[in-house]
Amino acid sequence: MKIKDIAALLSAQILTPEISVETEVHTACGSDMMSDVLAYVKDQAVLITGLNNPQVIRTADMMDMVCVVYVRGKKPDRLSLELAVKSNICVLCTDMPMFSCCGILYDNGLRGA
Amino acid sequence: MMDAIKFVYTVPGDDFSAAGQASADLKSKLKTMGVDPKSLRNIAISLYEGEINLAIHAGGGQITVLVYPDKVQMFLDDEGPGIADIPLAMTEGYSGASDAVRSLGFGAGMGLPNMKKYTDEFDIQSTVGQGTHIKMAVYLKD
Numbered sequence: 001m002k003i004k005d006i007a008a009l010l011s012a013q014i015l016t017p018e019i020s021v022e023t024e025v026h027t028a029c030g031s032d033m034m035s036d037v038l039a040y041v042k043d044q045a046v047l048i049t050g051l052n053n054p055q056v057i058r059t060a061d062m063m064d065m066v067c068v069v070y071v072r073g074k075k076p077d078r079l080s081l082e083l084a085v086k087s088n089i090c091v092l093c094t095d096m097p098m099f100s101c102c103g104i105l106y107d108n109g110l111r112g113a
Numbered sequence: 114m115m116d117a118i119k120f121v122y123t124v125p126g127d128d129f130s131a132a133g134q135a136s137a138d139l140k141s142k143l144k145t146m147g148v149d150p151k152s153l154r155n156i157a158i159s160l161y162e163g164e165i166n167l168a169i170h171a172g173g174g175q176i177t178v179l180v181y182p183d184k185v186q187m188f189l190d191d192e193g194p195g196i197a198d199i200p201l202a203m204t205e206g207y208s209g210a211s212d213a214v215r216s217l218g219f220g221a222g223m224g225l226p227n228m229k230k231y232t233d234e235f236d237i238q239s240t241v242g243q244g245t246h247i248k249m250a251v252y253l254k255d
């Protein structure tokens with residue numbers, strides 16, 4: 001699916017209008033612990049998280065991820081958004097909780113790597 | 114051996130949101146220099162984990178990176194509290210981190226094991242009350 005499909009499925013707001021939402025993604029991971037993400041991720045393209053600080057974007061950048069989804073209505077601060085744009089990472093934000101987001105995306109074909 | 118290209122970074126101990134700057138900067142520089150994507154990710158992840166440790170456990174420190182044609186060496190040096198039991202600290206899942214650190218998304222006890230896992234050479238020396246010195250290297254494929 002494309003990033004724009006994730007946004008539609010999760011009724012998510014797109015917070016980085018300057019980043020393309022046409023990128024194809026096949027894999028995702030959901031976590032609030034960044035070093036777990038760094039330990040187990042293989043080639044996941046999407047990070048779904050309830051954690052809100054700039055290290056979320058840094059972690060995604062180190063892992064070459066292309067999209068970060070903030071759940072439960074968390075809105076990233078300005079530094080996070082700046083870093084995301086610089087790293088070419090698309091940022092989405094949804095009111096849905098983590099479990100539902102992962103379920104919906106899995107149902108629609110996204111997988112863990 | 115050919116001369117290495119050297120990068121030096123200072124990691125502040127009082128600005129958590131700045132942690133990761135060095136790793137991000139090095140990653141983009143190495144990318145421009147044509148380092149292959151897999152080595153690049155291994156370097157980025159291990160340096161980032163080390164950088165976060167400097168910021169949250171050591172009150173800051175210094176990163177020195179030497180780029181050779183066939184490998185990238187990374188040195189992390191701090192004058193923080195040191196680590197009393199290194200084998201324990203190297204155990205997956207062991208963390209001495211506070212709840213405050215955990216609420217920032219770190220403290221899973223995976224950092225040092227990750228650094229060892231993602232590098233080809235890993236050495237850690239630490240003295241309680243004096244500081245910690247880590248030396249890592251990732252070999253470059255051509």
Ligand SMILES: Nc1ncnc2c1ncn2[C@@H]1O[C@H](COP(=O)(O)OP(=O)(O)OP(=O)(O)O)[C@@H](O)[C@H]1O
Binds near residue numbers: 193
């Ligand atoms: N530079 C350092 N100075 C002092 N203590 C350190 C240093 N690096 C690590 N430690 C100690 O070793 C423990 C394990 O480190 P490690 O990076 O594996 O896990 P963590 O930092 O607690 O959690 P994570 O890295 O998963 O976020 C830390 O909790 C800390 O007590």
Ligand SMILES: [Mg+2]
Binds near residue numbers: 220223225
């Ligand atoms: Mg750590």
